[in-house]
Structure formats: structure tokens, C-alpha cells
Amino acid sequence: MNHAGTPRGYWAKPDRRPAAPPLPKVTGRIGLWLAAASVFLAPFNILRVDTFYFTASDAFALAAVLAMVLGKSFPLAPLAAGTLLWNAGIALLCGMLLLSSLVVGDPGRGFVISAQYLYAYFLLAFMLVSRPWAETVLLIKAFTCSIALMCLQGIVVIDVLKGQGSSFVSGNGRFIGWVERENECASLIALAVPLLLWMVASGCARPRWAWIGVPLFAYGIVLTGSNTGLIGLVFALTVFVVMTGSWRRIILLAGSSLATFFIVITWGRDFLPAVFQRRVLNALQNGNIDEAGTFADRMRLINEAIGKADNNSLLGIGADQYRLVSELHAPVHNTFLLIWVEAGLPGLIGFLLLLVAGIIVGMLAARLREGRIAAICTLATVLLFAALANALPHLYGRFFVVPLLLGIAPSVAILRDGPAPRSVARFLRRARSERARLQPPQRRPI
Known part of the structure; x- marks a missing residue:
């Protein structure tokens, strides 16, 4: 065929632009x-609207869910084998709260509180839990960095600025952080401890970050003057280290804890915040638990709630x-009793099913060869969450639900993607090197 008469540019040139x-x-x-x-914004409870409970973290979460729907990556079973129990617990809890409010209480409050629980435990689970390894590690790092930043802010506000005219310090000198509540702030810091320990134990962070992060979190709890947070911190460290089964780590934890306690009750007392000395340290030295904050009033509320729970079986x-x-x-500052009284016994069973679902996910991950550290993180987080629920009211705040879901996420990643080679860190490094190998070499400018 003769192409001599074909004009120049007639044949289309190949498109060398990278495909979208x-x-x-x-x-x-x-x-x-x-x-x-x-x-990252989950602890920022101060960034919320005034008309109803909706935070800046919620706005980004809804946008993330929308992106997942558009990308057709919405998981059908975010908690793997525990999804059925988890969803059943949410349905039972929210359904009984709403039904009790419609029949006995205030229907308006019933719709609001049920919607808050449904959003926190159902929608956020789809957004956070069922993600690949690299994304799970990124989210956990974002949360722990946010908590560390809040603790650093507490040091600046109380120790440097002496809390003068700050909205982050309560009237009696306790650090309330971005959560705006003392005990809730301390409990939130304690919930970040298993996540930090998991990153170090799995190789996602160097050991020095545990030696920096745990004392920083501990001092942040000291600034709140919260007995609940201090007990939660000790509980988290003990459960995580004991579950590892390493005698070296157990002895190291016991030795460092005894040394810290000895220093605090001797010459280190004068360096501690006055609110911690008044609310926590005096009770420890005198052995009188009635001096530990508002313990007596809380016990009165708990005894009252136990009496009312007997009349609310259905x-x-x-x-x-x-x-x-x-x-x-x-x-009453006890989530289990509060849900029992307000939602009935079936509502309490629904809340317990949420915790059981998390424990089942952790136990299933522990059966895998490389799932032991992830299982320890999940079990420690769920057990700590259950322990803290004995000292707190309703737990639908995002700053509580997010660390619970992030603690379950490593076990779900193990069950969904399989065991990571040796550790998560090596898995991530191998993934990065593989991407670098597959990328075409870039030309250097002449």
C-alpha cells in the first residue's frame, strides 16, 4: 500500500502519558x-457544635465513609468472625434504649442517645477496623500522636503557665484536656497505652518510644488527678506485659513500678502536682479509700442503681x-448499671455482646502463628475498656470508641490478611521496597 500521499501527522502517535x-x-x-x-481529632471533644453532639472528628469520619462507598470498598464484615455478635449487640442495645424511652421515658432523648450509640459503634467500625496492615498502623500512630500532644499541652498549661485563665484546667486545678472532663481525659490516655505497646512489640515503633511515651502518658494522668485513670494505666501495663509471657518484661515492669512508687512517696512528692497529692497520693499513703476523690458519692450512686436495676428486668x-x-x-458512674436501669436487662446484654465480640476476635487471632501480639493488644484494650466502664457513665463519645476499635483492628487485620511475615514492621518495609522496585526509574535532569 502506498502511503506517500498521506499527510504528516495523519497517524496517531502513541500516548505516553501515565494512565489515570x-x-x-x-x-x-x-x-x-x-x-x-x-x-487524630477524636480526642478534640471541644471541637463540636452546640445544638447536638457532633464533633470535627465526626465530619471527617462521615467524609471517609462516603469515600469508601464511592470507591466500593465498604466492608461487609468489619470485625471478621465477630461481626454477627457485634451487630447483634448494637441492635439490642439501641433497640432497647429506644423502646424503653418510647414506653416509659422521653422519646426525644431515646432517639438521640440511640443514634449516638449506633453511629459510634456501628458506622465507625466500618471506617476504622477492616483495613490493611499499613493503614491500620497509620491510624494507630495518628491516635497515639494526638494523645501525646494533649499530654504535652497539659504540661505546658499546668507546669509552665500554672493554669492561669486556661479553659483546659478545671476550677480545682485538674487537667481536663480537649475532652473537657477530668476522669474521661485520664481514661482516654490510659486507653492509648496498649496501642503504643503494640506498636513497639510488633516492630512498628522503636523501643525508645515506649520509654518516652509511657512516662509521658503517666504524667498526663497525674495532671488530671484521676484515680480512675491511674488504675487504668496500671491495669493496661500489667495485662499487656503479663500476656506476653516474658519473665524479663514482667520483672522489668515490677521493678520499675516499685522504684517509681518509692520515689513518689519519698523525695519525689514535692515535684508532683498539688491536685494529685490531694486526691490520689494521700489516699495511697493513709490507706483510706474515702480520701480518693469522690469515691463515697460514687458508691452511693452505685448502691442506688443496684436497687433500681432489680425493678427494670425487661x-x-x-x-x-x-x-x-x-x-x-x-x-451513676457505671456504664453497666446505667444501661441496665435505662435500657433494661436486654440492653445490658447487648452492651456485653459488644465486649464479647472483641474478645472473640482477639482469641481467634491468638490461634494464628503471628497473631499473638495483635491478640494481646485486642484483649488488653477490650478488658481495659470494660474495666473503665465501671467508673464512667454512657460511653458513646468518639474519644472512647475510637481507641476501642483501633485496639481490635490489628486482630482483624491478622484474620483478614493473614499473618504478617515475622512482624508488622518487616511486612511494611517489604511492601515499601516492593513498591520502589516496581516503580520505573526517573530520569535525572541533564
């Missing part, structure tokens, strides 16, 4: 960074109604 990435890949990247922003009094029927006009 597919939509699921783009939305996946956007959704990951939106989820990371949501996790239906409760409705969401957010306990403070109205209490003689002290305050909610």
Missing part, C-alpha cells in the same frame, strides 16, 4: 487520610432519665 488511576484507588487514598484526620426507664429519678440528681 482508577476511581477506587483515588477514593481509597482520600478515604484513608480522612480517616486519619478523624482519628424495660428500662429510658435514655438519659437516671439523673431525674436519682436522689443525688446525677447519672
